[in-house]
Amino acid sequence: EPEVTQTPSHQVTQMGQEVILRCVPISNHLYFYWYRQILGQKVEFLVSFYNNEISEKSEIFDDQFSVERPDGSNFTLKIRSTKLEDSAMYFCASSPRDRARSPLHFGNGTRLTVT
């Protein structure tokens, strides 16, 4: 079965540094998402992306965050200047349609540790 793949599995960075998290969505999917889960807290929606544009974003997704689909296969999340509170597990997901009846396929996540 096709999978969403995320790299790296664990990223350690210093506060203030830029970090890029990478995802390869399922190839025939058109909608892409980032969610995150801070340790001990809920999984939270960050952003959805379709047709090279952000469709929706949450309050968490401020100017420090950006997303990009630089080529036909990768989908990236950039955090420009990381803060300690950005430490979390970041999940990429994709779906053929932006409908909950086409449920999200999640990757295994990237654990970001900001020191």
Next chain:
Amino acid sequence: DQQVKQNSPSLSVQEGRISILNCDYTNSMFDYFLWYKKYPAEGPTFLISISSIKDKNEDGRFTVFLNKSAKHLSLHIVPSQPGDSAVYFCAASFNAGNMLTFGGGTRLMVKP
């Protein structure tokens, strides 16, 4: 943000018995509900869903019940198997989209 809440952080069940996981929500605008299962070091995996126009949806050993008046949904697993041991998240969406609001999760342990 307590729009979706799972009040039981953990549940332990004997193999072969029924597991019942509960979820409450506060926002009546939610119109689609999902359950995801998560194993350690993996992402959430879709399990089963239900539209707000229904009160029950069944898929094999898994059944989701929705009580709109009580703003409550539950996931029944019958019979429970050790491989079902995982964290279960309920999630809700507006306009049946994929911008999901998750509950905090319930860790299910099925003992052989």
